[in-house]
Amino acid sequence: MKNTFGNVVTVTLFGESHGPAIGAVVDGLPGGIRIDEKYIAARLTQRRPSGRISTARREPDSYEILSGVFNGYTTGTPLCIIIRNEDIRSKDYEDISRLARPSHADLTAMYRYGGFEDYRGGGHFSGRITAALVAAGAMVMKALEDKGIYIGTHIKSCGGITDREIADETDLRVLAETDFPVLDAEAASEMERIILDAAKDGDSVGGVLETVVLGMPEGVGEPWFDTAEGMLAHAIFSVPAVKGVEFGAGFGITRMRGSQANDCLRTDGKKIYTETNNSGGINGGITNGMPIVFRTAIKPTPSIFKEQRTVDIKKGENALLRLKGRHDPAVVHRAGVVINAVTALTLADLLAARYGADWLKTGENK
Amino acid sequence: MKNTFGNVVTVTLFGESHGPAIGAVVDGLPGGIRIDEKYIAARLTQRRPSGRISTARREPDSYEILSGVFNGYTTGTPLCIIIRNEDIRSKDYEDISRLARPSHADLTAMYRYGGFEDYRGGGHFSGRITAALVAAGAMVMKALEDKGIYIGTHIKSCGGITDREIADETDLRVLAETDFPVLDAEAASEMERIILDAAKDGDSVGGVLETVVLGMPEGVGEPWFDTAEGMLAHAIFSVPAVKGVEFGAGFGITRMRGSQANDCLRTDGKKIYTETNNSGGINGGITNGMPIVFRTAIKPTPSIFKEQRTVDIKKGENALLRLKGRHDPAVVHRAGVVINAVTALTLADLLAARYGADWLKTGENK
Amino acid sequence: MKNTFGNVVTVTLFGESHGPAIGAVVDGLPGGIRIDEKYIAARLTQRRPSGRISTARREPDSYEILSGVFNGYTTGTPLCIIIRNEDIRSKDYEDISRLARPSHADLTAMYRYGGFEDYRGGGHFSGRITAALVAAGAMVMKALEDKGIYIGTHIKSCGGITDREIADETDLRVLAETDFPVLDAEAASEMERIILDAAKDGDSVGGVLETVVLGMPEGVGEPWFDTAEGMLAHAIFSVPAVKGVEFGAGFGITRMRGSQANDCLRTDGKKIYTETNNSGGINGGITNGMPIVFRTAIKPTPSIFKEQRTVDIKKGENALLRLKGRHDPAVVHRAGVVINAVTALTLADLLAARYGADWLKTGENK
Amino acid sequence: MKNTFGNVVTVTLFGESHGPAIGAVVDGLPGGIRIDEKYIAARLTQRRPSGRISTARREPDSYEILSGVFNGYTTGTPLCIIIRNEDIRSKDYEDISRLARPSHADLTAMYRYGGFEDYRGGGHFSGRITAALVAAGAMVMKALEDKGIYIGTHIKSCGGITDREIADETDLRVLAETDFPVLDAEAASEMERIILDAAKDGDSVGGVLETVVLGMPEGVGEPWFDTAEGMLAHAIFSVPAVKGVEFGAGFGITRMRGSQANDCLRTDGKKIYTETNNSGGINGGITNGMPIVFRTAIKPTPSIFKEQRTVDIKKGENALLRLKGRHDPAVVHRAGVVINAVTALTLADLLAARYGADWLKTGENK
Numbered sequence A, B, C, D: 001m002k003n004t005f006g007n008v009v010t011v012t013l014f015g016e017s018h019g020p021a022i023g024a025v026v027d028g029l030p031g032g033i034r035i036d037e038k039y040i041a042a043r044l045t046q047r048r049p050s051g052r053i054s055t056a057r058r059e060p061d062s063y064e065i066l067s068g069v070f071n072g073y074t075t076g077t078p079l080c081i082i083i084r085n086e087d088i089r090s091k092d093y094e095d096i097s098r099l100a101r102p103s104h105a106d107l108t109a110m111y112r113y114g115g116f117e118d119y120r121g122g123g124h125f126s127g128r129i130t131a132a133l134v135a136a137g138a139m140v141m142k143a144l145e146d147k148g149i150y151i152g153t154h155i156k157s158c159g160g161i162t163d164r165e166i167a168d169e170t171d172l173r174v175l176a177e178t179d180f181p182v183l184d185a186e187a188a189s190e191m192e193r194i195i196l197d198a199a200k201d202g203d204s205v206g207g208v209l210e211t212v213v214l215g216m217p218e219g220v221g222e223p224w225f226d227t228a229e230g231m232l233a234h235a236i237f238s239v240p241a242v243k244g245v246e247f248g249a250g251f252g253i254t255r256m257r258g259s260q261a262n263d264c265l266r267t268d269g270k271k272i273y274t275e276t277n278n279s280g281g282i283n284g285g286i287t288n289g290m291p292i293v294f295r296t297a298i299k300p301t302p303s304i305f306k307e308q309r310t311v312d313i314k315k316g317e318n319a320l321l322r323l324k325g326r327h328d329p330a331v332v333h334r335a336g337v338v339i340n341a342v343t344a345l346t347l348a349d350l351l352a353a354r355y356g357a358d359w360l361k362t363g364e365n366k
Helices: A039-047 A106-113 A120-125 A129-147 A169-177 A187-200 A226-238 A250-255 A332-355 B037-047 B107-112 B120-125 B127-146 B168-178 B185-200 B228-236 B250-255 B332-355 C037-047 C106-113 C120-125 C125-144 C169-177 C183-200 C227-238 C250-253 C332-355 D039-047 D104-114 D122-126 D125-145 D169-175 D185-200 D226-234 D250-255 D332-355
Strands: A010-015 A021-027 A063-066 A079-084 A150-158 A206-216 A243-248 A263-267 A273-276 A294-297 A308-312 A317-321 B008-015 B021-027 B064-065 B080-082 B150-158 B205-212 B240-245 B266-268 B273-274 B293-298 B308-313 B318-322 C010-015 C021-027 C063-067 C079-083 C152-156 C207-214 C240-247 C265-267 C273-274 C291-298 C308-312 C317-321 D010-015 D021-027 D063-065 D079-084 D151-160 D206-212 D244-249 D265-266 D273-274 D290-296 D308-312 D317-321
Touching: A010 A129, A010 D021, A021 A129, A021 D010, A039 A063, A039 A129, A039 A332, A079 A129, A079 D010, A079 D079, A079 D122, A106 A120, A120 A129, A129 A150, A129 A332, A150 A169, A150 A187, A169 A206, A187 D332, A206 A332, A206 B250, A206 B318, A226 A243, A226 A294, A226 A332, A226 B228, A243 A250, A243 B250, A250 B205, A250 B240, A250 B293, A263 B318, A294 A332, A294 B250, A308 C317, A317 B266, B008 B127, B008 C021, B008 C063, B008 C079, B021 B127, B021 C010, B021 C063, B037 B127, B080 B127, B080 C010, B107 B120, B120 B127, B127 B150, B127 B332, B127 C010, B150 B168, B150 B185, B150 B332, B168 B205, B205 B332, B228 B240, B228 B293, B240 B250, B240 B273, B273 C308, B293 B332, C010 C125, C010 D332, C021 C125, C037 C063, C037 C125, C037 C332, C063 D079, C079 C125, C079 C273, C120 C125, C125 C152, C125 C332, C152 C183, C152 C332, C169 C207, C207 C332, C207 D250, C227 C240, C227 C291, C227 C332, C227 D226, C240 C250, C240 D226, C240 D250, C250 D206, C250 D244, C250 D290, C291 C332, C291 D010, C291 D250, C317 D265, C332 D250, D010 D125, D021 D125, D039 D125, D039 D332, D079 D125, D125 D151, D125 D332, D151 D169, D151 D185, D169 D206, D226 D244, D226 D290, D226 D332, D244 D250, D290 D332
Parallel strands: A263 B308, A308 B266, C265 D308, C308 D265
Antiparallel strands: A010 A021, A021 A079, A063 A079, A150 A206, A206 A294, A243 A294, A243 B240, A263 A273, A308 A317, B008 B021, B021 B080, B064 B080, B150 B205, B205 B293, B240 B293, B266 B273, B308 B318, C010 C021, C021 C079, C063 C079, C152 C207, C207 C291, C240 C291, C240 D244, C265 C273, C308 C317, D010 D021, D021 D079, D063 D079, D151 D206, D206 D290, D244 D290, D265 D273, D308 D317
């Protein structure tokens, strides 16, 4: 429903880039999920612009939990977490405020909200809002890890450079510690060079993210509409800059024959597994116990410093736009942690829908 | 929520392949949408297996509207439409009933429903259920057409063969009349040949569908979660065999720089449009008035006649499976009409959420 | 959401009084609930007009389950149950069709649906639709009984005559067998006399229903909005003719002091109980393990044979109305089984939300 | 869904009595609702304990809008409003913390959340949370007033004393200005005396609230489940201490015959109205254009200073409880403003569902 997602474990996002605060309400969690504050802070650090290739905006991103946590555990009642906006320089945006930035939401926001939208810095459409999503997702992601479910994302390709495959849980741990999530060191430095080259040109690049979930229980998802793929895709398309989502072999499967595409089944007497995983861990909308694998297309950051043709949406006239201010030449390396967050929230929702919210509990009843 | 989709205009699917009937309930429509019975029948005919390259199952697909229509118009109360299952040959499935078909939902259905699922012919997971979806979608699609919104889908590629672009509304009309939705006649016959070749080998093929929506009003969709892309993708991943969805330039956009990817804006004084449409008609989750364009990856039909390794899920033992019965060597040509149906239902929901359900009304108040 | 109720176990109603069929879709049930066809038929018989004091319309109410049941158990996929309308005499209604019946929905239906509503016999607003609700509720009510949760309703008062209290489960069993749910035989015959007296005058009477739920587990419901009371009241106000709902001591509690109203707590070392039950089994929106008790105000049937002032809503002129056709002088005795049905559906939803849908399962996994 | 209410305009509540803050997220509002800060503050003042008959807890209740408002108007994106908890004296509660207070939610909270609940001062169950509800409701209530829809509530009866009827909009304005909402001055002072008498005895009293809505458009609500009565009752039963809700003639209608109970219809050629309003402005779940009238049973405050039998829920032993701290001898006079708030939120949701959210807009598009 609108700015809320989920059936059982729900997340509601609020906030504008240049308003007092951004935040999220997570509802439907059971009492008894341990809250690991360092883990949340680490995820926020990963999302935060840093290093050579990110925007100069510096937000400490210190969050505050307003409700729903008591003595270090979730209470089971709605959890509100907020992050104050501090480093706000609205002036940067003022002179261009009514020149719609191409491939941004400036124009569509005006269509949708009739001119009442907070247009400063993209308002509610800003990538800034994803900090709240990451904070909310981190709490749930930690609970899933405590249950043996691990989520990780790497840059599969960027500027023609390809990373190696995610092999196992160790790789996921490595990705959880880095702010440029690429496993192959050489590929990583190549990609960074490509991003910096674009930055020098006042331009930007995109890339493909690949997410792997290990340890996901089988039997989760619904046959129609609330399929595991449909729920994940629904959430993922909220992440700014996403233009495509594919599961398992994805678009590549359209070039296979059925005999290549089908995942043959085997059992070792205890567990049933598939020989290949072209299905990406999901059949008929329901998890099959194999790793969930999907890829996400991240477009080049639309904020570039080259001159662009656009329209002054206040005056209704053609105009030229040359952006100033701080902008990333790429967000693909920062988007992974956001994808992880929405994946965690979606899987927690699906698990709670299947097994009841108490399944997510990590502490003992008192 | 589960087997229901939509916030304002909702559709609920029910039925099993070999049960008494399949059907759909559509709720949230206003009173006063004209019901065009011939239009519904034509859509069902397009979905129905036919010709040389489709399964031998013959269903007349004669539907019955049980409620919600009076004197040729919707009443505004829930509309239930059912299609009886008639040509049922359950025996075909009996001897293989507990050998899970690879890349089908047989195994996951058992995980999800604990063995109580109706496994005959795929039960509730069967592509057969899409007939109900097509019937429900057809009613809504006609209402959108009466409002100037046209939806059409062609096979963009199949077996390495590519169709030409959809140019305009005329092309959409052509696609609405054919049961093999390819615009270029030569490409069409090449694709058919490739499908028949696979059939000869007891194998199957997939393809990429491309959908175009013309005339969609701007300002529809939400910034987070219920984005136009997220809602469409959510619904589309319900369609059996879909493994990927991409909007506008899709995964291809990851290989562009921002300066190529951005859709510059222009106005002719009346309307604002973009010079390119890499965004696929949606920015920040909200429609921008340009055509909505997306592509869907359809996997090769998992039912093939080659021997496959699998597991007997009753006995928990490895086994070999050789399918009998009737199966399509491809569903890509039949899936387009299903994609159109879920697109129509999703757009109607988004429009009703934005402008109120009465916006969809095509008749005059009495 | 509109004509759907519930968060986890949902029910959607469809159908019009004089259309082809009425029905319900129940979704969110687990696979493995045993379906007791005789039990469903018995509930439908209780709702059906019969005996001296009910309308002459005779519907066999033979239902058909179209989906979601296989080999006598729910499959876990959406269950659609329909009842064909057979004994339709639309002519009775035709000449008065545009004279709005006072305290009926004729006028508001026109306001809501702009004249497109099926007005014959009240259309979608007809009490007839409750047959579908009773059928849907019966399946769930039987599952609750198999879990030790018993629901029963009696006429607490009618025409100034009061029934004795429901004492225990035995009383609930008695109420389950009768078509005039009053425990005290003398009170019953007095009430019947009062109803028949009203009928002789072409008039009608109402009454107060009291519902008791025994065996309800504690800890079910939410603190805000989806409180056990709020969910029950929401569903119950759908039942035609209901004008009030009160829990425990209800409106009477407003005349007590806190020291009388409070339910003191005691324990026998195993279980905690309250000495009184003025709370009606619910505190802070959550069940406390005591019986759930609530009362419902049922208004006199608005269809009476006396002349009434009204408006011709077609012509917009004042008019006089004298109803013909078949109408009950009271529905209070038939409404109890409908209240039981919505209570069962609501409690099943709350239980599934709390413990997962599988909690409702009555069969063994296969 | 759980702690969120509404289909189109939704409100989500969060916070605990002794946590950092309480608050609400309102989503689904259009851009362009003027925010009147003085109006919000006035409603919070009415809810706040004050005068001789209320708890000694003094909260300035200064709220902060974190998002969704820009330049004095709603933006159309989620609006988060918070109120910091400042005057917290947790010690008052500590020694009794595990003695469940009779007819409070202490025991059920433990059942529901397994001991992880924040039990201090009632936590998320505290009446304190209603301050957030009042703030959220005030914004919407002002928008409704700007559209000509007025909501007001008075104490209909308390301790056997009855107020006179609400006659018109002037009465609603009087009630909007007072912190003891009774129209008849003599009745007011009698009721105050009764409350103070109970306070002297360490006891408490309840009462019946009556709410009237003037100017509500016709045609709003749904025939089944999301009826206007069902939606209002659902929301109202969230308000702590409510044990019953009745519309129009309510339980009294059960003692009328149909010929007395029916609201005959008349027209003056322009508008259709009813001669009486026993239906309380709603027929078949849909508003008929007459005033909406309902009454709510408010139980005596369960916090009393007399000794009560209870259970130590930590030790599982019988115990005696004598409350200390600050408690109201009645909340009935403060509950009216909360009822108004949930009424405003519910009616705004129903109106937006019927006519689109833009219907609520009070400012001009820019």
